[in-house]
Amino acid sequence: MIRWVLTSIIVLCVGCAEQQIQPLPDVYPPVPSNYPPVPAPSDNPITPAKVALGKELFYERRLSSEGTIACASCHRPEHAFSDAPNQVSRGVGGALGQRNAPTLVNVAYRTSLFWDGRASTLEDQAFSAFMHSTEMDADTLAVAALLRSPQYRAQWIASFGDTTVTMYRAMQAIATFERTIVSANSRYDKFVRGDRSALTQIEREGMDLFFSARTMCGACHNGPDFTNDQFQNIGLFHHYFDRGRFNVTREPRDEGLFKTPTLRNVALTAPYMATGDSQKGLMSTLEDVVEHYDLGGTAFPNKDKRVAPLNLSDREKLALVAFMRALTDSSVLTNPAWTQR
Ligand code: HEC
Numbered sequence: 001m002i003r004w005v006l007t008s009i010i011v012l013c014v015g016c017a018e019q020q021i022q023p024l025p026d027v028y029p030p031v032p033s034n035y036p037p038v039p040a041p042s043d044n045p046i047t048p049a050k051v052a053l054g055k056e057l058f059y060e061r062r063l064s065s066e067g068t069i070a071c072a073s074c075h076r077p078e079h080a081f082s083d084a085p086n087q088v089s090r091g092v093g094g095a096l097g098q099r100n101a102p103t104l105v106n107v108a109y110r111t112s113l114f115w116d117g118r119a120s121t122l123e124d125q126a127f128s129a130f131m132h133s134t135e136m137d138a139d140t141l142a143v144a145a146l147l148r149s150p151q152y153r154a155q156w157i158a159s160f161g162d163t164t165v166t167m168y169r170a171m172q173a174i175a176t177f178e179r180t181i182v183s184a185n186s187r188y189d190k191f192v193r194g195d196r197s198a199l200t201q202i203e204r205e206g207m208d209l210f211f212s213a214r215t216m217c218g219a220c221h222n223g224p225d226f227t228n229d230q231f232q233n234i235g236l237f238h239h240y241f242d243r244g245r246f247n248v249t250r251e252p253r254d255e256g257l258f259k260t261p262t263l264r265n266v267a268l269t270a271p272y273m274a275t276g277d278s279q280k281g282l283m284s285t286l287e288d289v290v291e292h293y294d295l296g297g298t299a300f301p302n303k304d305k306r307v308a309p310l311n312l313s314d315r316e317k318l319a320l321v322a323f324m325r326a327l328t329d330s331s332v333l334t335n336p337a338w339t340q341r
């Protein structure tokens, strides 16, 4: 018995010592081999302490005025951090928003945020969700008291070096956590990394079609995350009640333009598009999306020329959908680094 206790103490101590001296890996957080290191603002470097605090705050419902809504209420890990299957989300008091909540996977690499690009950093973006009346509608005095409480005190000091509580620091922690949600382990990624058997025949046909000059899908959905981070109109409506990028720039040529969304984990984030629908109704499946592109969209003055009738065969439609389904990385849904313990 004594021997067992002694051994455990030694093992435990070795464990502690290792943890203390273990340096951070060169690239922190770890990223897939086809991705650059995660970018972060110079005033908000990524540290393990801040990631841990940011994760707690991402799941913290008491940040909202009624104590009911956390970031994770609308960005749910089991749906790749989107709010599927909801077309729009409910915030505090059941208030309905107007747009579809996007996935947060690989959001660290986006150069503009929101469907209309009105935020350029994750810190500003988080602050806007935090304060928005139809999202969290935060009561900043109550939140400051919570963040000063013993529950958060030690983590706060570990993250920021002192006890000064500001809402911006809280958003810096949440943004830091978001930056670590980096994933590229779908079957498509395995195929790209050299495992030729990772994709089936029809998925490969879909991939070739997707990147072909005929469909032009890859003209806008390109790069490791299948987005050019630009704004385009794809002819979803004759008239856009949600004017998209126009709301930011006030330029007529931006009327009805929205950010190209990433297609990573797209099979898990239905319904689709900025408002979850089109002239024809809800965009509830990838089949609906392919049908939209096959018909070349609805006439609209700002519609991008690359969206034009495709005359796809039934097999080609199936292939495109099959390819997009192969972009699912199911490890995102269960990775304990990102899901609530
Ligand atoms: C009530 C639901 C709701 C809550 C709560 C919420 N979000 Fe969102 N989030 C959305 C919706 C809807 C959008 C898209 C809005 C738009 O584009 O105008 C969005 C967009 C985003 C984006 C932009 C992603 C991109 O690719 O452009 C990020 C990042 C984000 N939210 C993070 C957060 C964080 C962090 C919190 C907590 C502080 C949070 N959200 C709370 C619904 C929500």
Ligand code: HEC
Pocket (backbone or CB within 6 Å): 210, 215, 216, 217, 218, 219, 220, 221, 231, 232, 233, 234, 236, 257, 258, 259, 260, 261, 262, 263, 266, 269, 271, 272, 273, 274, 275, 286, 289, 290, 293, 304, 306, 307, 320, 324
């Ligand atoms: C001209 C650029 C462009 C081209 C070409 C294009 N897309 Fe898109 N795609 C977009 C934009 C922009 C949106 C969002 C539109 C909106 O919400 O108003 C979008 C949305 C989507 C969505 C919905 C994703 C989500 O999370 O809501 C899917 C799926 C998709 N496109 C697949 C395709 C496929 C498949 C093709 C080829 C047949 C294609 N796209 C061609 C720009 C493009």
